[in-house]
Amino acid sequence: MTVALPEPYFLHGEPKQVLVFFGGTGHLFTQKILPALYFLQKEGRLEKAVLIAIGRRFSTQTEYQNFVFQNLKQHLPTAKDSSLLKLAKSFHYLSGSLEDAQTYRELNRLLPPLPQEIIFYLSTLPSLYQKVVLSLKEHVLSAVAPRSQKIALEKPFGRDEESFAQLESTLKTVFSEEEIYYVDHYLGKETVLNLIILKAENLFLERLLSGEFVQQVHFVVSEKEGVGERGTFYQETGAIKDMVQNHMLQLLTLLAVDIPTLCEEDRKECEQFVVTMNRRRTHLLEEVALPPAKEIKLGQYQSYQAEVNQLHSRVETLVQMPLYLQNPRWSGVPFWLSTGKKLAQKTSFIEVTFNSLTETPNRLLIEIQPEEKIDLIVNVKKFGRELRSVPAKLNLCLSGSFQAATPQAYQKIIHDILLGDHTIFPNSSFIRNSWKIIDKLLALIDKENLTPKIYPDHSPLPVF
Ligand SMILES: NC(=O)c1ccc[n+]([C@@H]2O[C@H](COP(=O)([O-])OP(=O)(O)OC[C@H]3O[C@@H](n4cnc5c(N)ncnc54)[C@H](OP(=O)(O)O)[C@@H]3O)[C@@H](O)[C@H]2O)c1
Numbered sequence: 001m002t003v004a005l006p007e008p009y010f011l012h013g014e015p016k017q018v019l020v021f022f023g024g025t026g027h028l029f030t031q032k033i034l035p036a037l038y039f040l041q042k043e044g045r046l047e048k049a050v051l052i053a054i055g056r057r058f059s060t061q062t063e064y065q066n067f068v069f070q071n072l073k074q075h076l077p078t079a080k081d082s083s084l085l086k087l088a089k090s091f092h093y094l095s096g097s098l099e100d101a102q103t104y105r106e107l108n109r110l111l112p113p114l115p116q117e118i119i120f121y122l123s124t125l126p127s128l129y130q131k132v133v134l135s136l137k138e139h140v141l142s143a144v145a146p147r148s149q150k151i152a153l154e155k156p157f158g159r160d161e162e163s164f165a166q167l168e169s170t171l172k173t174v175f176s177e178e179e180i181y182y183v184d185h186y187l188g189k190e191t192v193l194n195l196i197i198l199k200a201e202n203l204f205l206e207r208l209l210s211g212e213f214v215q216q217v218h219f220v221v222s223e224k225e226g227v228g229e230r231g232t233f234y235q236e237t238g239a240i241k242d243m244v245q246n247h248m249l250q251l252l253t254l255l256a257v258d259i260p261t262l263c264e265e266d267r268k269e270c271e272q273f274v275v276t277m278n279r280r281r282t283h284l285l286e287e288v289a290l291p292p293a294k295e296i297k298l299g300q301y302q303s304y305q306a307e308v309n310q311l312h313s314r315v316e317t318l319v320q321m322p323l324y325l326q327n328p329r330w331s332g333v334p335f336w337l338s339t340g341k342k343l344a345q346k347t348s349f350i351e352v353t354f355n356s357l358t359e360t361p362n363r364l365l366i367e368i369q370p371e372e373k374i375d376l377i378v379n380v381k382k383f384g385r386e387l388r389s390v391p392a393k394l395n396l397c398l399s400g401s402f403q404a405a406t407p408q409a410y411q412k413i414i415h416d417i418l419l420g421d422h423t424i425f426p427n428s429s430f431i432r433n434s435w436k437i438i439d440k441l442l443a444l445i446d447k448e449n450l451t452p453k454i455y456p457d458h459s460p461l462p463v464f
Pocket residue numbers: 022023024025026027028029054055056057058096097098099122123124125126128154155156
C-alpha cells in the first residue's frame with residue numbers, strides 16, 4: 001500500500017546526491033543512522049542531498065517526520081528542536097513493501113530524471129537484500145540514469161560462503177565492486193581507525209607487533225544485553241556468525257597486517273594504500289589456522305532458551321577460542337577471541353601482551369567501548385628508596401586528548417560513502433575469506449559435537 005506521496009523533490013532544485021534508506025523505520029536506522037545524519041547535516045555535508053526513507057509502519061509523510069523528530073529528540077536531548085525539525089522535515093517518506101513492485105515504481109516517481117548520484121542504503125531484513133537489488137535493476141535503474149550509483153548494506157552478508165556468493169553475484173548484476181559498501185560499523189570507530197595510524201606512523205610499535213615480542217593477543221567484545229527482540233534472527237546466527245565472522249576478524253587483520261606506507265595528500269597514493277591494505281588483510285585470512293577442538297569453548301546464557309522460547313536450543317551466545325596465523329611474523333602467537341552476550345560488562349578491547357621476564361608483562365590496551373582510549377602498560381620505579389617496579393599506564397584518551405567528542409562511527413561511514421572512500425569497508429574477497437574460516441570452524445564444531453555450556457546471566461569474562 002502506498003499513500004500520501006510527497007511531491008517529487010526535484011521540483012525544488014538540482015540535488016547532488018539522493019540517499020534512499022530501505023528500512024527507514026527500523027532499529028538501526030533510528031538508533032545510529034539518524035543521529036549520524038543530524039551531525040552530517042550540521043557540518044553542512046548534506047546541503048545538496050535528498051533523503052528518502054522507505055518503511056511500512058507509517059502511512060503518511062507527516063507521521064513519519066514526527067517519528068523522525070521524536071527519535072532524534074530522544075537520542076540528542078541537548079540539540080535544538082529547530083535543527084532536529086530541519087532534518088525531520090527534509091525526509092521524503094515512501095510507505096510500501098519491498099516485496100511489491102509498486103513500491104519501486106513509486107520510488108521512481110520521486111527520483112529526478114538525471115540525478116548526479118544515487119546511494120541505496122539497505123538497513124532492512126537481510127533476507128530482502130537480493131529482492132531489493134533485483135527490483136532496483138528492473139524498476140528503478142532502468143528508468144533513471146544517475147551519473148553515479150552506490151549501494152551500502154548492513155551485515156550479515158549471507159549466512160555462509162555459498163549464500164554470500166549468491167548475494168555478491170546478485171549485487172554484481174547491477175553494481176561494480178567499487179560501488180558496493182559492506183558496512184561493518186566497528187571499522188568506523190575512532191580507536192579502531194587509530195590502529196592504522198598507530199601501526200603506520202609509529203615504526204617501533206609496528207615492529208613490536210610480531211611473534212618476536214608478542215606473547216598473545218586478546219580481542220574481547222562483551223555485551224551486557226541478551227538477544228532481546230532479536231531472538232529469531234539470533235537463533236539462525238549465534239555468536240560466531242554474529243561477531244567473529246565480521247567484527248573480530250576485522251580487528252584481527254587490522255592488528256596483524258603488514259601495514260603499507262600511509263598515503264599523504266596524493267589521491268592515487270591513497271587509493272593504492274587502500275588497495276594494498278585490503279589485499280594484505282584478505283590474504284591474512286588465508287593464513288588463519290583453527291585451534292584444536294578442545295580449545296574452543298562455547299557458552300549459552302542461562303535465560304537464553306526461555307528468552308527465545310526454544311527449550312533445546314544449542315545456539316552459542318558466547319565463544320572463547322584462539323586463532324593462529326601461519327606466517328613468519330605471527331607464527332605460534334595465539335589470537336584469543338572472546339565474545340558473548342548477557343555478560344557482566346559491556347566492553348570491547350584489544351589487549352596485546354608482550355613477552356616478559358617480569359610478573360607484570362607490558363601490555364598494549366586498545367579500548368573501543370565503553371571509552372575510546374589506548375593504554376601502554378609499562379613498569380616504572382615504585383616511589384620510595386628501594387629499587388622496585390610497579391606497573392603504570394601511559395594513557396591516550398581519545399576524546400579527552402583532542403578536546404572533542406569522537407565522531408560517531410556512522411557519521412564516518414555515511415560520510416565515506418558520500419566521498420567514495422573505501423578504506424573502512426571490507427571488500428567481497430575479504431568477506432568470502434572470512435566465511436571460509438567460519439564454515440570450517442562450524443564444521444569442526446559439528447564434527448566434534450561441541451555444545452554450549454550454560455553460564456549464569458551476567459557472568460564476568462572469562463566464563464570458563
Ligand atoms: N540493530 C542493530 O544494532 C544492528 C547492528 C548491525 C547490523 N544491523 C543490521 O541492520 C539491518 C536492520 O536491522 P534492524 O535492527 O534495524 O531491524 P528492524 O528494527 O527489524 O528494522 C527492519 C526495517 O526493515 C523494514 N522492513 C522489513 N520488512 C519489510 C518489507 N517487506 N518491506 C518494507 N520494509 C520492510 C522495517 O519496516 P517496518 O517496520 O516499517 O515494516 C524496518 O524499517 C539488518 O541487516 C541487521 O542485521 C543491525
